[in-house]
Amino acid sequence: MKVLHVIDGLNDGGAERLLACLARSGAGVETLVASLSAPTDATASQARILQEAGLVPSYIGVGRLLERRATAAVAAAVMRSGCDVVHAHLEYSTVLAARAARRTGHPFVSTLHHTVARDSPLRERLKERWALRAAGRAGTSLFVSQASLQAAERLYGRRGADWRVIHNGVDMDGFTPPRHGRRAALPPELGVPAGAPVVAMVAALREPKGHRIAFQAWPAVRAAVPGAVLLVVGEGTEQEQLRAAAPEGVVLAGRRSDVAAILRGAVVALQTSYTEALPTALIEAAACGAAVVATDVGGTREVVQDRITGLLTPPRDARATAAAVVELLTDDPLRSALGAAGRDRVVDLFDHRSWGRRLAGLYHERAGGERHVNENDELADGVR
Structure with a gap:
């Protein structure tokens, strides 16, 4: 099973650290990474985070969401990767990768890592709404917390979309007490x-x-x-x-x-x-x-x-x-x-190994394999 993770760019280390952590989870899924934006001198340190986990990012080179060639460029990257599933992270990647996955016929998953509230800037709310609509037409939308999913429900309504919660994991081997x-x-x-x-x-x-x-x-x-x-x-x-x-x-x-x-x-x-x-x-x-x-x-x-x-x-x-x-x-x-x-x-x-297994189950489900059990997860009982 190969999964292509599409990210906006190597900007602040957040997505890079998560994907590096996922690659180390031992979930039996080959992790590939593609960045919408091209590399710069400023992104070298973030690229090293991926490289240290055995991941070599590719670069699609899309500068703006509304570029005429943007969807075609992402679709071409999906086909080159030989992936079985496309997983987009954050709003811009979700919009473009969802369109590309529909064009290529690939199963699609997206994760929105932020929580947008009613008092958030209009630009942020429009980005999230656009991404959720695009993802809803293409596949499964993941939220990293119950709170994030519920906030989106309050703002936009569920509208029959496949929304689920899978909490991000952390490599506990790297974070230990003194x-x-x-x-x-x-x-x-x-x-x-x-x-x-x-x-x-x-x-x-x-x-x-x-x-x-x-x-x-x-x-x-x-x-x-x-x-x-x-x-x-x-x-x-x-x-x-x-x-x-x-x-x-x-x-x-x-x-x-x-x-x-x-x-x-x-x-x-x-x-x-x-x-x-x-x-x-x-x-x-x-x-x-x-x-x-x-x-x-x-x-x-x-x-x-x-x-x-x-x-x-x-x-x-x-x-x-x-x-x-x-x-x-x-x-x-x-x-x-x-x-x-x-x-x-x-x-x-939150151990990264159990997180990786949950994602692997979802990928197999989206690709037509064994049914994934919706997490919504063991934390739910503790936060309601």
């Missing part, structure tokens, strides 16, 4: 003082990730826990603005290839997003044994159970964020208990 229960030493080039309580925030530097709320909360955290450091990992469109706005005790580390090592050196992981489909960064943090503070938005509740595996706070509430972080930094037994419970939960529910 040995002997002691937090690991952080890389020295980060400049974090030895022994400082470190809160890690791993997220692209974009407005929906809510970094400014974390920054607003940080002076109160430092007042209660002197020397505490907020270590921000990631890059993005708000990088310069956030660097200028960062209060004392915040370290912006930029893009890092050693995220697991950083999480092993942190005592708490923080997420202050305004919206989340499924927060992979929190799954990775919990797998490393870090206690979690997160805003109760989107699919976050499907990862974090309040006061069982972490602490949930209202979105855009700097005071509540500060209080939750301080509680975990100052209550060692609570922090340890939540960290241990969080790791048990994510290993049980």
